[in-house]
Amino acid sequence: xxxxxxxxxxxxxxxxxxxxxxxxxxxxxxxxxxxxxxxxxxxxxxxxxxxxxxxxxxxxxxxxxxxxxxxxxxxxxxxxxxxxxxxxxxxxxxxxxxxxxxxxxxxxxxxxxxxxxxxxxxxxxxxxxxxxxxxxxxxxxxxxxxxxxxxxxxxxxxxxxxxxxxxxxxxxxxxxxxxxxxxxxxxxxxxxxxxxxxxxxxxxxxxxxxxxxxxxxxxxxxxxxxxxxxxxxxxxxxxxxxxxxxxxxxxxxxxxxxxxxxxxxxxxxxxx
Amino acid sequence: xxxxxxxxxxxxxxxxxxxxxxxxxxxxxxxxxxxxxxxxxxxxxxxxxxxxxxxxxxxxxxxxxxxxxxxxxxxxxxxxxxxxxxxxxxxxxxxxxxxxxxxxxxxxxxxxxxxxxxxxxxxxxxxxxxxxxxxxxxxxxxxxxxxxxxxxxxxxxxxxxxxxxxxxxxxxxxxxxxxxxxxxxxxxxxxxxxxxxxxxxxxxxxxxxxxxxxxxxxxxxxxxxxxxxxxxxxxxxxxxxxxxxxxxxxxxxxxxxxxxxxxxxxxxxxxxxxxxxxxxxxxxxxxxxxxxxxxxxxxxxxxxxxxxxxxxxxxxxxxxxxxxxxxxxxxxxxxxxxxxxxxxxxxxxxxxxxxxxxxxxxxxxxxxxxxxxxxxxxxxxxxxxxxxxxxxxxxxxxxxxxxxxxxxxxxxxxxxxxxxxxxxxxxxxxxxxxxxxxxxxxxxxxxxxxxxxxxxxxxxxxxxxxxxxxxxxxxxxxxxxxxxxxxx
Numbered sequence: 181x182x183x184x185x186x187x188x189x190x191x192x193x194x195x196x197x198x199x200x201x202x203x204x205x206x207x208x209x210x211x212x213x214x215x216x217x218x219x220x221x222x223x224x225x226x227x228x229x230x231x232x233x234x235x236x237x238x239x240x241x242x243x244x245x246x247x248x249x250x251x252x253x254x255x256x257x258x259x260x261x262x263x264x265x266x267x268x269x270x271x272x273x274x275x276x277x278x279x280x281x282x283x284x285x286x287x288x289x290x291x292x293x294x295x296x297x298x299x300x301x302x303x304x305x306x307x308x309x310x311x312x313x314x315x316x317x318x319x320x321x322x323x324x325x326x327x328x329x330x331x332x333x334x335x336x337x338x339x340x341x342x343x344x345x346x347x348x349x350x351x352x353x354x355x356x357x358x359x360x361x362x363x364x365x366x367x368x369x370x371x372x373x374x375x376x377x378x379x380x381x382x383x384x385x386x387x388x389x390x391x392x393x394x395x396x397x398x399x400x401x402x403x404x405x406x407x408x409x410x411x412x413x414x415x416x417x418x419x420x421x422x423x424x425x426x427x428x429x430x431x432x433x434x435x436x437x438x439x440x441x442x443x444x445x446x447x448x449x450x451x452x
Numbered sequence: 453x454x455x456x457x458x459x460x461x462x463x464x465x466x467x468x469x470x471x472x473x474x475x476x477x478x479x480x481x482x483x484x485x486x487x488x489x490x491x492x493x494x495x496x497x498x499x500x501x502x503x504x505x506x507x508x509x510x511x512x513x514x515x516x517x518x519x520x521x522x523x524x525x526x527x528x529x530x531x532x533x534x535x536x537x538x539x540x541x542x543x544x545x546x547x548x549x550x551x552x553x554x555x556x557x558x559x560x561x562x563x564x565x566x567x568x569x570x571x572x573x574x575x576x577x578x579x580x581x582x583x584x585x586x587x588x589x590x591x592x593x594x595x596x597x598x599x600x601x602x603x604x605x606x607x608x609x610x611x612x613x614x615x616x617x618x619x620x621x622x623x624x625x626x627x628x629x630x631x632x633x634x635x636x637x638x639x640x641x642x643x644x645x646x647x648x649x650x651x652x653x654x655x656x657x658x659x660x661x662x663x664x665x666x667x668x669x670x671x672x673x674x675x676x677x678x679x680x681x682x683x684x685x686x687x688x689x690x691x692x693x694x695x696x697x698x699x700x701x702x703x704x705x706x707x708x709x710x711x712x713x714x715x716x717x718x719x720x721x722x723x724x725x726x727x728x729x730x731x732x733x734x735x736x737x738x739x740x741x742x743x744x745x746x747x748x749x750x751x752x753x754x755x756x757x758x759x760x761x762x763x764x765x766x767x768x769x770x771x772x773x774x775x776x777x778x779x780x781x782x783x784x785x786x787x788x789x790x791x792x793x794x795x796x797x798x799x800x801x802x803x804x805x806x807x808x809x810x811x812x813x814x815x816x817x818x819x820x821x822x823x824x825x826x827x828x829x830x831x832x833x834x835x836x837x838x839x840x841x842x843x844x845x846x847x848x849x850x851x852x853x854x855x856x857x858x859x860x861x862x863x864x865x866x867x868x869x870x871x872x873x874x875x876x877x878x879x880x881x882x883x884x885x886x887x888x889x890x891x892x893x894x895x896x897x898x899x900x901x902x903x904x905x906x907x908x909x910x911x912x913x914x915x916x917x918x919x920x921x922x923x924x925x926x927x928x929x930x931x932x933x934x935x936x937x938x939x940x
Binding site for chain 1: 688722
């Protein structure tokens, strides 16, 4: 059965795949489906995550047309640096130069769970490196620098796939507090420059009213941030010490900025 | 009146003792038996190992702290446990052998009502030929497992730096000294500090730096990898670690079981069965851990060590030791109360408890040599365990029939702060958290981890976290005012 591919900007591609633990019919069916999907797309290989299954499994076809099934692959040794020009079904119409290794030694399990080792080089080796990377989360875009990533994003959006290599779902909700505070304070900061221009007293006074509002709102949000961050830290028993340290530092930073901006507004904008 | 005896005064034991003393009335006794006179904040040993900190900054004497809060402190090592007492007495006791307090070498029987085993690991250098003999480190390599080892490591490092200044190229090999090691995080952090130090000393171009590990991929950390969001981008610890190494021009050797260490050379077996060699001028190889080797005897004097301890010397607790093959592993295999099931007044915390199995995928070479990281049980999880066990025992002393507190690694997250450089503005660090430590494939299909509970922070901010942790935890360990407010 041909499986549906996940395409950019579907963030599931970033999920690090779990090791295959059950070598059963379900796995064999998945392998067959992946072969069908590869044939259908005239591709040379697929990682299971490309068909939305987070398992460490790669199915590939070598230049002789022979099928290979690599379960839980691990590259142990690499030799030589090379650059390969690569495409990916996940990133339609994108071609990029990616740094790879000329030669790899790796181990993997077969469909019976037996461990084997193998060597690969050249194009087949590059393809396997790309596919094995998928099983640990992420595409070849991870190997690009920030600028090239942006360029690829832009090209994809021209082609109609809007998005970014961003896993926003992974970001804590407390970031929203920070984002709102930053925006409130940003405008307050901008307004501090208005006395440089010829602006009526009434306008200045209403800008000052905004400053008062922004200051009060920021202070409330900082408290909200602290309370929420504390709640979030207690939700999972993790290194609470590290988390308390980091969010307290953030709260202090915003508090200091709020106070400085308000002091500025009080002296520069308050005409009453 | 009840007496709680705690064997070992590391992170788990010290935390358990501090809380038990706080929660129990003065009519009860809390006794700590530890062979060390100093307490060591182990994570900061890394800095000692590159000369960024002095040994005295990471240790402090235990006696005054325990005297202040009223904990009975015996500088001694525990030798054996008699959980049923002996002929003529039903009182359970342990036998201790003093290592200080002017009673060196003297033995004593110490009765207990409740016992916590938090002895930590035996540094099993002897497991690898040439790495050392028994618990004694050999002369070919260095370690950062204790403050003394770290000081010695720095001494050797400075010698290498001097040689590089004189124009001699040096190879640094950092990693694990056996196929069944844990604590890859420490080696990971140390290699970055070495690199940072060499750069600061202006000799980086004279050094080849190589990481050797029993992990099957870079960034496994004995937890099967971590996956987190960093700077807005989702990153797996493998991608992250590989880019950090590549950026700094450091190489890595994966899936390696070091089986022989000689002067300037290690021999290792890889997961694919190949035997290879690696030369070095400076090597920091972490030894495998084992239990400290406490014996146990029944009332009639027969040896019951096998009943209480697993073959590797770690204490059996309420874990499922018959989980079978990898595909059957469940989070519920992991202990919750850390209570020994044969003797309900004995608990284990920290590294001292026997894990049911590894966390990472078990692997072995075609020759049958097991090569995979064993589960990390350090820092925060140890402190949580110590606190939970102390809580249960305090309640049981007050009449509770069963343990009331749990600390399962399947319900706990771990944080790993790897920092390079010690300066306030010159350092960098990566902070990662992962939840839960034990993947739960039923609750979180796929990776077994809650991605909302994993975060990563890179850069100066994370570096500061490490600094704050250093001072915060030392403050807490010294039981200075407000220590209970500092979280684990």
